Amino acid sequence: MRGFLDRLYNAAGYAAAFFMVVTLLMVVAGIADRALAFGWRGTDMYAGYAMAACGFLALAHTFKRGEHIRVTLLLQASSARxxxxxxxxxxxAATMLSGALAFYAIRLTYQSWDFHDISTGNDATPLWIPQIGMAIGATVLFIALLDDLVLELRGKRVVHSSGEMLRNE
Incomplete structure (x- = not known):
């Protein structure tokens, strides 16, 4: 099970990286379109969709690597118990909130598909397509938080530290 979960988090991270590259390509395409008048429509909308997918898909991977911002001042001053x-x-609390986010993201995606909701921009993209990245990313984050909660309850959780504090001046 551990191997499957680690592959899931890594796959979400790779998907986030893919959508980051897509964001770059859409921005470059938009710039080229403005300069050379190719007539490409919707590049700014697609860049936004890719950026949203990148952000949501990266959440679990970033969390499992200890790269999310943590305020540890109170933890450092507390006893072990x-x-x-x-x-x-x-x-x-984070698991419950991310579960609600995942539930409503999936529900929104389904409703957009069911109502045939389309973008109001000139691209007229069915909105359920870009919303899939948000729903999957939120769901994988929920799984990652539940995974860490279970590990913490079993006393087997290892908290990864990014080392970012070591690079501050």
């Missing part, structure tokens, strides 16, 4: 209770409480 209090620190563990705060970690469990934080992970539980």
């Amino acid at each position: 209090v620190k563990r209770l705060l970690e469990i409480w934080s992970l539980f």
Whole structure:
């Protein structure tokens, strides 16, 4: 199971990187269109869709690598028992909130598909297509947080530190 979950988080990270490149390509295409009048429509909308997919798909991968911002001032000043209770409480709250986000993202995507909702821009893209990235990213984040909550409850969680504080001046 651990191998599957790690592959899931890595796959989401690779998908986020792919959509980051797509964002770049759409921005460059938009610039080229303005300069050379190719007549390409919707490049700015597609760049926005790709940027949203990139952001949501990167959440779980970033979380599992310890790269999310954590305020550890209170944790550092706490005893081991209090620190563990705060970690469990934080992970539980984050899991519940991300579960709600995933549920409503999936629901929004389904409703956009069911109502045949399309973009109001000149691209007329069915909105369920770009919303899939948000729904998948939110769901994988929920799985990652639930995974860490279970590991913390079992006493097997390893908190990764990014080392970013070491690079600050």
